[in-house]
Amino acid sequence: MNDSKQTTIQLAYFILRLTMGVNMFTHGVARLLDLEKFNMWMIGQFSNTILPEFLVSLSSYMIPFAELIIGVLLILGLFTSRALLLGALLITVLVFGSGLQENWNVMSSQMIYAIFFFILSYLIELNRFSLDNLRK
Template sequence: MMPKNTAYVLLRITMGINIFCHGFVRIPKLTSFRDWMVNTFVDSMLPSWTVYSWGTILPFIEFIIGLFLIIGFKTYETTIAGASMIAILIFGSCLTEN
């Protein structure tokens, strides 16, 4: 394996583990995670139903994207999905002024 390919694989797996673990630990405590998100965004311009919905599906999205990155399944598409998810998270964080 070429050094560039090795770096790419290690980055993909590292990012995959990070995203996967976020989803993995949140799924069992989905209700408390979702409630925390709704409470965090209570003073933002986002309607609570959007935060509630996003808080419900986010852990599953994280789990799937992370798993796909770890195993290298559809890496190009999964990377785009992961970057889109992170962009949404950054946007939300900006709305709470964090």
């Protein structure tokens, strides 16, 4: 593969990683702006599931921070493989929650996130435009 094509593919990877990072970052920021409102919303969403309220509440306080941190790391391309793993694990937890709620529409959207985390993880060697690459 010639250098121009390789650079184009690496730029495409960068844009996908950056987009996923911005997505996660903005989710985290929006929820952190009114964390108590998010917590109360989550408790209401899970009130008819088997999850105890304290566990839902604990999760609702942790999820926005996780989204924010994962987003920042993906935007910067710093510790990218770890951030992708954490993002994929977070999506797994969210899929579990959606399944308990029988919220199949939201789960479908979360499965798309899972696919993007897989793609970014699988193609990690294309992560040229990143702080990880500068650290090498």
